[in-house]
Amino acid sequence: MNNRLSRFTTSLYTNETVNRAFDRQVKLAVTGLSRSGKTVFITSLIHQLIHSLDNPRLPFFSVINAGRLQGAKIIPQPDICIPSFRYDQAIEQLCGDPPNWPQPTSGISEIRLAIRYRSQHPLTRHISPINTLYLDIIDYPGEWLLDLQLLELTYEQWSEQIIRLCDKEPRFSLSQTWRDFFNQIDITAVCDDAILRKASQLYTDFLHQCKSAQYGLTLLQPGRFTMAGDLKGAPILEFCPLLYIPEQTGEENSFYLTMKKRYEAYKELVVRKFYNEHFASFDRQIVLADVLKTFNIGYTAFTDMRDAINMVLTSFRYGKVGLFKRLFGLKIDKLLFAATKADHVTPNQLSNIENFLQLMLSKAHNDVTFEGVTTETLAIAAVKCTQAATTMFQGQKISCIKGVPIDKETPIALFPGEIPTEIPMPEDWIAERFNFVEFKPPRLANVHGGGLPHIRMDRALEFLLGDKF
Ligand SMILES: Nc1nc2c(ncn2[C@@H]2O[C@H](COP(=O)(O)OP(=O)(O)OP(=O)(O)O)[C@@H](O)[C@H]2O)c(=O)[nH]1
Ligand SMILES: [Mg+2]
Structure with a gap:
């Protein structure tokens, strides 16, 4: 790097660090496995903020409630080499006629918001009555999050982890074709590219099957x-875990050593780069989990999601830090656990989902509160697609929800089931017990007349940003 460029990047870095230390900038980690609702959450959060002045839907967001918000705007992002988060496109889809959900995310993108507010600080409000808070958010495919754990594991340790997972159903049966093929290879022999490519393809097919709606598994590595x-x-994706660790490694160009080298290259060139550039430093975090999905599929999907999220959370830096330390090392000091798509249940079930999510993530919860991090758990819907209703069933009035299912054109009323207050035993995860269907986004007459309909987005905003104003 030449001197001028290096001075320029150092000064940018220093500005950014100072801004963050003095609460003028927040980098928010939106953490969630694939399909947990990250892109919809980011889109709704931006929509709520840029329509905040005429937004009657944010009563619990205190800066608005106190009438101190001056407005919010999308401004140029800090890193011009990263694609911009396509907010306009997502809103066009969500609020189109017919409305549609955004496509699954296939790459990284970034967005920066400037939020203007009137200061209430007794010392600064006369000197600088109007302040700006910069909010940075990145969006990325949820699958990539699972790779962060690889940074801690050697090729052999990672392989052992996969072997243990494949010992149990449904992975045992689903991995059969890959394992049969792999077992025929002498991994100490000289590597044949075509055979390696085939082994890696069969392993990838196995991961795709695990991910399918039928099995709904989430702990799938490598994420790419x-x-x-x-x-x-790219050849960097052509490897797979070992089914056994041989005593001999073979020649330098053996299957074993070739796959080990590819794994190490994947870790360094793909995962570490992703981590260093986007995940190394955050101030605040929201963890999004689609717990309702696990009810529809069953106990294995539940344990898989629980283990995957708890595992992912070990990759972030947590702790309460004072001003001085914040100038040198930023850590997450507030973490929100959010059960998404809460519009899939009746309003009286919201506290049950929150309780369920707490039980699911109690390990991670304990670890972060130990570090002094403030946490909260909320059931949210970034975009509320249903209305609460009542219906008569066997002579009794029961609560239900009304919305347009993803594969239908007209609304239906349905009783989705009650969320258990305890985690059910494996044998009690019966398929017919729950009926959480996917809904279409609501049709809106005026996209810009206030924020999108939601559940508890204002509480989420208050928890994540409220103290910064
Ligand atoms: N009813 C309802 N459905 C939602 C909500 N948010 C997300 N969904 C559903 O969840 C799906 C996935 O949401 P996304 O925001 O695309 O999920 P993601 O985490 O970005 O997924 P990847 O990009 O694949 O990692 C959407 O297509 C909707 O079907 C919500 O607030 N309410
Ligand atoms: Mg997405």
């Missing part, structure tokens, strides 16, 4: 195998 992004077809 199911969402390759711009690495599609």
Whole structure:
């Protein structure tokens, strides 16, 4: 790097760090596995903020409630080399006629918001009555999040982890074709590219099957195998875990050592780069989990999601830090656990979902509160697609919800089931017990007349940003 460029980047870095230390900038980690609702959440959050002045839907967001918000705007992002988050496109889809959900995310993108507010600080409000808070958010495919754990694991340790997972159903049966093929390879022999490519393809097929709606598994590594992004077809994705660890490694160009080298290259060139550029420093975090999905599928999907989220959360830096330390090292000091798509249940079930999510993530919860991090758990819907209603069933009035299912054109009323207050035993996860269907986004007469309909987005905003104003 030449001197001028290096001075320029150092000064940018210093400005950014100072801004963050003095509460003028917040980098928000929107953490969630694939399909948990990240893109919809980011879109709704931006929509709520840029329509905040005429937004009657944010009573719990205190800066608005106190009438101190001056407005919010999307401004140029800090890193011009990263694609911009396509907010306009997402809103066009969500609020179109017919409305549609955004496509699954296939690459990284970034957005920056400037939020103007009147200061209430007794010392600064006369000197600088109007302040600006910059909010940075990135969006990325949820699959990639699972790779962060690889940074801690050698190729052999990672392979052992996968072997243990494949010992149990449904992975045992689903991995059969890959395992049969792999078992025929002498991994200490000289590597044949075509055979290696085939082994890696069969492993990738196995991951795709695990991910399918039928099995709904989430702990799928490496993440780029199911969402390759711009690495599609690259040799760096051509490897797979070992089924056994041989005593001999073979020649330098053996299957074993070739796959080990590819794994290490994947870790360094793909995962570490992703981590360093986008995940190394955050101030605030929201963890989005689609817990309702696990009810529809069953106990294995539940344990898989629970383990995947708890695992992912070990990759972030947590802790309460004072001003001085914040100038040198930023850590997450507030973390919100959010059960998404809460519009899939009747309003009286919201506290049950929150309780359920708490039980699911109690390990991670304990670890972060130990570090002094403030946490909260909320059931949210970034875009509310249903209305609460009542219906008569066997002579009794029961609560239900009304919305347009994803594969239908007209609304239906349905009773989705009650969320248990305890995690059910494995044998009690019966398929017929729950009926959480996917809904179409609501049709809106005026996209710009206030924020999108939601559940508890204002509480989420208050928790994540409220103290910064
Ligand atoms: N009813 C309802 N459905 C939602 C809501 N948010 C997300 N969904 C559903 O969840 C799906 C996934 O949401 P996304 O925001 O695309 O999920 P993501 O986490 O960005 O997924 P990836 O990009 O694949 O990692 C959507 O297509 C909707 O079907 C919500 O607030 N309410
Ligand atoms: Mg997405």
